[in-house]
Every structure is written in C-alpha cells, then in structure tokens.
Amino acid sequence: MPGSLPILDLRRFEAGHPERDDALLELRRVARSVGFFYLAGHGIPQEEIDGIIALSKRFFALPEADKLEIQMVKSPHFRGYNRAGAEFTRGKQDWREQVDFGTDRAPLNVKPGDPAWKRLTGPNQYPSALPDLKPAVEKWLADVTDVGIRVLKAFAAALGQPEDVFEPIYEGGPNQLLKIIHYPGRDHTESDQGVGAHKDSGFVTILLQDTVPGLQVEGEDGWIDAPPVRGTFVVNIGEILELASNGYLRANVHRVVTPPGSTDRLSIAFFLGASLAASVPVLDLPPELAAEVRGLTADPQNPLFREVGRNFLKSRLRSHPDVAQAHHADLLDPEQRTAKLVANAY
Template identity: 60%
Template sequence: MPRIVPILDLARFDQGGPQRRMFLADLRSAARDVGFFYLAGHGIPGGEARDVLAAARAFFALPEADKLAIEMVKSPHFRGYTRLGGERTRGKADWREQLDVGVERPPIPQRPGLPVWTRLQGPNQWPKRLPGLREALTAWQVRATAVAIRLLKAFALSLDQPENALEPTYSGMPNHRMKIVRYAGRHATGDDQGVGAHKDGGFLTLLLQDEHKGLQVEYDHEWVDVDPIPDTLVVNIGELLELASNGYLSATVHRVVTPPPGVERYSVPFFFSARLDATIPLFDLPPDLAAEARGPASDPKNPLFRGVGLNVLKSRLRSHPDVALRHYPDLVDRSVA
C-alpha cells in the first residue's frame, strides 16, 4: 500500500530554483489532499527533540500532588495540568494527561467593553519541583515557531501569494501554545479514546512523537496510521489556513488511539496560530486554484470565526468545561459571539 501521509524535506525549500518549486508543489498537494505530512530537514537537532521528550517524562513522573498544584482549573487562561479524562472532545473524555503551556504574558486588566477573549492572555503555571521544565519547553517553542513561520511562508508562495501574506496576523504577539502529553495504556483508561476525532484550530500543528504509534488521520473515509518516523515532525493544517485559502487547503480530522496495555505514549504538539486580536484574511487565489477551492468546512454546531480570539475562546470553553464553569460562568450558557 503506498504511503498516504507523504514525507517532505524543508531543506528543499531553502535550496531555491527547481528544488523550491517542486517542494512548493508537493506542499500544496499534501496539504490539499491529506492535510498531514511528515517534515524532514526542519533544522531542529535530534538532541533537542530528545531533551523535550525527556522533560515531558520527568513532569509526568512527578507525584500527583505536584501536578495537581498547577491544575488547569486554577487558571483563567487555560494553562496548566489536566488529569486523565479531564479534557473532552465532542463531549467525550480524552484519556491522556497533559500540561498546556502558552506564550508567557501578563494578564490584560479587565474593564467594561473589552472583548471577552482578552481574558485568555496570561501567565503559565510551572511545577516548583521541576525548575528546568520552563526552560526546556520555552526553548522548544522558539524552535518550533521558527519552523512554523518558514512553513507559512512556503504555503503562501505555494498559493501564489506574497510570502509574508500572513505575517500581519501573527507578527508581534503570536498566539501559539503547546502541550506535553502522556497517553496511558489501555489498562488504565475508560476506553480507547486517547483524543477524539477533531480538527486543529490554528494555522499549523507541529507534532513531536516518541516511538509509539497512536495518531490516525481520516482519509477517504478510513483511519490511516501516522506512525513515528525518526527525526521528523508531523505537520497538519489548522482551520485558520483553511479559512485563509477558502478551503483550498484542508484541515483534516484526526484522532489518537489509546496505547495497548503496559505501554505509555508521549508526544509534544505545538500549535502555531495568529494573534488573538487578528482577523484572518481571504486569499485572492489565481483562477485555477480558486476554481478548486471548496470553501471552509464549518460545523453549524461549532462555527468558525475569522476573528481569532473568538475561535480560540470557543474551543477552550468546549474542551475544558471545568475551567469554563469556574472562570467564565457568564459565557457557559450563551454563545461567545
């Protein structure tokens, strides 16, 4: 069976000339047809990837009391630790534990008239017993951000846009976030939903996997495994790129299946997005591409907004109902729009 999820080498983009043109064509095809690809040649040393996975394992090995001391429900900014089954996808528990980390910024003082999404900005929560974790995850964010920006420039060029077409939406204060994640073996979970079927909401997700399988992408009405390949990142398209390209690029549904009994799986997803105050533009595609644009696929029960802050807040409220009830009771029973 041919490989469904292709492998792309980002070094070809930097070579210019025919190599760059072929890379852009391959990138556009991968993003449109599958929405996922493996990225080689990204420039992040293998040692740094191993270091961030080791930092993740060290965090999840902490006593439960240390992890619960920074539980997400204590943060109005949706930062911190979530225990097994604590996050929900489409109303069903995800059997993973995780630490959510965003851009480290001070909270915005609230006053009447401010958009509700301004409440999302704020600091992270860090475990006192593991002081090196902050440095390790911050360093990974810097590395992953640089790769994501290179890819966004490549995507713009692949659609016959100026390479900096999306830069106004993320420059200055991009709203990226990341997780470190532990998937417990099937013996310790309620069912096999590591993460339920969903799309990602930002521009791009860059995923670092350990050696264990579990990620699956929906392709041609079937689930296709995206097994780990050493020295690569798995990249998938988020809904903001789907919006910008009027559906020419595809934000693909994916899920994670719980590992078998006795196996733990660790991963580090990095979500690169636009500023919370940004509005996503609509590309003026050339006629041949515009004719193939399918329009963004928006669920009536989960509509997409071109205003980034509302999209992010909507997603967070749905995924973490405990945080919503504690910190956003004014929004729980009505639309944030």
C-alpha cells in the first residue's frame, strides 16, 4: 500500500540548530525516495495564508467577463487567466481554471538573434474588479521566494555543498511563477483529470492547499495521497535540482485528481526557478554521494536543457498552446502550430 508524505520543519535546517545533521539526513532520504514532503516551521503567518486563499476565492467568484479581462492569450509573457480546459498534459485536457503571475518587470527589447526566452520577461495582468489582489500577490511572491531559498540552501547542505552554491544562478532575479488554481467538482468536468501526471521544472515547488484533497504523488507501490495539512506547504523537487545533482535528486511525477461531486478545490502553487539567463551547473558531490548518482531521467517527450530560459520557455509553449500560437508561432514547427502540445502543467 502507498504510504504518506513526511512533515519536515524548516527551522531544523538552520545553522546551529542541534538537530540540523539529523534533519539534513532526513531531507536527503526523502529527496531520494518520494521527493515530496510537508513543510512546517516556514514562518509565514496563518493570517497571511488565510488572506491569500480568501482573495483567490473572490477572484474565481468574479463574473467571467472580469476574469477574461486578463485572459492569458492577451499576454506574450504567459501571464493571466485561463478558463477550465485550456491546458493539456500529455495530450489530455486538464480541468482547472487558473491565473498566473510572475516576476513583474518591463518587457525586454528583444532583437533578432537574441535568445527566445527573453520574450518571457514582462508585466503581470491584474483584474480591475479586484484591486486588493495585486498587493497581496506581490507580498506572497516575496514571502514564498524567501521560504524557497531557505529550502534550497537546505538541499545544498544536504548534498555536501556550501549553502550558497546556487546563489550565482538565482542572485539578482530568480524566476518566479505563481499559479492560483481552482478545480471544479467532477459534476462539471469531462474526466477526473484535474492535472495529468507531470514533473516541475524549477528548483523547488511550494504548494499551498486549501481544504479539499486531490494531489497525488507517484510512489513505488502506487499513488500517494497528499491531503491538505493546515499550516504547512507541500514541497517538491524540480528539474533544476535533478540536473544540478546529475540525478542524485529526482524530480518526481505527480497529478491532481478532480474533486468529487459538487465540491471544488483551491490551491496556490509557487515555482522557484533560476534566472532565465543562467545555465544549471553540475555539482561536485562528495564521493559517498557521487557513488549513488543515478543519472538524469530520460524522457523523449520532455528533454531537459541546462539553459534555464530554454527549459522554461519549452514548458510554457507546451502548456499554453493558444498563447504559443498567438504570440510565438515562429518558435513552433508546422505540426506544433496545430497540435495540442505535450505539456508539463506549467
């Protein structure tokens, strides 16, 4: 029978904590097995957590016209709202509506010959009907980025590296992606696929769940349920850490099952990535860890690139074919211009 995810306390990873060595050993064990865990002791107040959930529910309760004001297809930077059914994972329709936010910057002046990932830099879209959303999202992005970097430092230490080993590739501007997601109940869907089985492409993902379960993680003996645990986040490894550790750490497959009946589900997923201009280094692991390296996952439908911007752009083009075809058709081959691309749920 599948098991359950462990709960790790972020405070135990801090330098000087008496349980730090045991905590790092446990983190390495979890990262080598299921690759997911609940994170407690993160320091974000429950009041802030409850506030961002309440605002998210208010957004999805807006009239459709107010949500479509910021429809993602209007943004070449892949920011904004998508109706349920607008995304596909491995050719099958996901059933969730969502709104995406990222690092809010002015668009770059992209010149001929520049790398295509430069097109991803740009502003967010916010609904005029809910002005409270922008300051709340900006604060949430700052706070979960801080948590993500603390988790990243713990992973570095668990791999026998200096805590700041990844700093050169995120310093001055990590890639931030925040998805606020609403899953309608099964009575309103065509299948039980909220999001199909996939991996995440960043350093780490920090997921806040409301009260309704649905997340499942692939285990050796089947799917492991990861129901909400109040006051915690679910954290998982992304493909950057798999690349950097040459597969010692493994980005694991997960999915979301549509909630039953007339219920619905809300989650807020934050994906912490490196700077889009960076390339992922290969860490020089201690001999005892290097001996356990498994190599990178080989998936011909989802090749991994060490160039961060190239990897992230691949994910966005696949997950949002309408935006890709509207703004970036020159990056697609003829078949992709009409196909439902193989996505990874970004």
